[in-house]
Amino acid sequence: MNLDQMQSMWQAHSEKLxxxxxxxxxxxxxxxxxxxxxxxxxxxxxxxxxxIVFFCIVxxxxxxxxxxxxxxxxxxxxxxxxxxAVVGLAGSIGQVALLxxxxxxxxxxxxxxxLIAVRTHSLNVxxxxxxxxxxxxxxxxxxxxxxxxxxxxxxxxxETTIRFSVIALIFGLLVALxxxxxxxxxxxxxxxGWLYQEISGRRLTHLLDxxxxxxxx
Amino acid sequence: xxxxxHGMYLDILDKHKGIVFKVARSYCSNEFDREDLVQExxxxxxxxxxxxxxxxxxxxxxxxxxxxxxxxxxRKDKIIAYKHTEMEDKLLSYDMEAExxxxxxxxxxxxxxxxLNDIDKAVLLMYLEGESQSEIAANLDITIANVSTKISRIxxxxxxxxx
Numbered sequence: 001m002n003l004d005q006m007q008s009m010w011q012a013h014s015e016k017l018x019x020x021x022x023x024x025x026x027x028x029x030x031x032x033x034x035x036x037x038x039x040x041x042x043x044x045x046x047x048x049x050x051x052i053v054f055f056c057i058v059x060x061x062x063x064x065x066x067x068x069x070x071x072x073x074x075x076x077x078x079x080x081x082x083x084x085a086v087v088g089l090a091g092s093i094g095q096v097a098l099l100x101x102x103x104x105x106x107x108x109x110x111x112x113x114x115l116i117a118v119r120t121h122s123l124n125v126x127x128x129x130x131x132x133x134x135x136x137x138x139x140x141x142x143x144x145x146x147x148x149x150x151x152x153x154x155x156x157x158x159e160t161t162i163r164f165s166v167i168a169l170i171f172g173l174l175v176a177l178x179x180x181x182x183x184x185x186x187x188x189x190x191x192x193g194w195l196y197q198e199i200s201g202r203r204l205t206h207l208l209d210x211x212x213x214x215x216x217x
Numbered sequence: 218x219x220x221x222x223h224g225m226y227l228d229i230l231d232k233h234k235g236i237v238f239k240v241a242r243s244y245c246s247n248e249f250d251r252e253d254l255v256q257e258x259x260x261x262x263x264x265x266x267x268x269x270x271x272x273x274x275x276x277x278x279x280x281x282x283x284x285x286x287x288x289x290x291x292r293k294d295k296i297i298a299y300k301h302t303e304m305e306d307k308l309l310s311y312d313m314e315a316e317x318x319x320x321x322x323x324x325x326x327x328x329x330x331x332x333l334n335d336i337d338k339a340v341l342l343m344y345l346e347g348e349s350q351s352e353i354a355a356n357l358d359i360t361i362a363n364v365s366t367k368i369s370r371i372x373x374x375x376x377x378x379x380x
Binding site for chain 1: 223227230231234235238239256257259260261263264265268269278281282284285286288289306307308309310311319322323325326329336339344345346347355356357358359368371372375376379
């Protein structure tokens with residue numbers, strides 16, 4: 001079969017489809033009544049819920065700082081964690097805004113670019129959030145204060161403080177290395193590739209590959 | 218939901234449902250995934266309806282939406298599999314008997330399309346629909362030269378398959 005024969009067959013197939021295919025309007029109306037939820041809609045909803053969670057965290061931590069204001073480890077920890085919660089909140093709002101802009105009636109490359117903008121934004125938010133890893137003790141200090149009413153830092157010896165500081169420094173170096181490696185060109189690496197898929201979503205990663213292939217012609 | 222918008226939506230889908238079916242069958246060989254893709258395309262057509270204007274042929278606009286959804290469609294999870302067991306009805310039903318005599322050739326045709334990468338599939342589908350190379354280029358936002366190259370490669374693949 002050559003392309004012309006294929007085209008003739010396709011035209012005949014199209015005509016048959018117009019004659020013999022039926023649309024289940026009842027089911028369509030049922031789906032519409034249920035909100036016509038698309039994958040994109042679900043993704044926007046997920047990001048919006050994430051935003052609400054971050055907003056609640058920001059409010060709670062803000063409330064805690066206001067009520068216990070002093071230069072203690074739990075309050076400083078709450079302040080540090082609040083910065084990351086604000087980043088998360090801004091990230092979720094940004095994601096909702098970008099996802100809402102995605103228009104499937106645009107030319108394919110433009111739609112892909114919109115989706116890639118979502119992916120890039122998601123990746124940047126992840127990079128900012130992962131910066132909280134070296135501050136892991138902030139979670140511990142705040143947790144001890146909230147659950148046991150104990151300021152753990154004030155009970156720690158100098159040796160223990162130095163030990164935790166060294167671990168934080170190592171975390172800091174690892175995070176810096178990871179952020180440096182977290183680029184599209186390194187997706188061939190097993191760990192980076194896996195992280196990419198998990199952060200940006202398999203669909204968007206798949207799309208990025210398609211886009212790159214198209215650019216190569 | 219305004220009656221006019223809903224009426225227009227049903228009218229468009231009813232007249233051009235074949236486009237959705239052909240795109241879904243070309244991008245999903247699995248019947249269950251295909252039903253999900255059809256539903257997703259319908260949802261996006263509803264969402265994008267306000268962006269439609271008369272400067273496009275309605276079929277071109279529908280192809281754009283359907284192809285964009287199809288290339289971004291990616292799901293292989295258990296939640297969806299569970300959903301299938303509940304959904305007995307299909308949005309689009311087709312009397313296969315009507316094309317019984319051509320079924321083998323059609324299956325081969327779709328198998329060939331399924332074997333292409335997502336962008337080549339889009340190019341071939343629009344080519345088969347009789348869209349010009351400039352229209353295909355505009356729909357994908359790539360150059361006409363790129364479209365031409367892709368069509369030549371598809372021809373070569375077809376030739377290689379035939380021999």
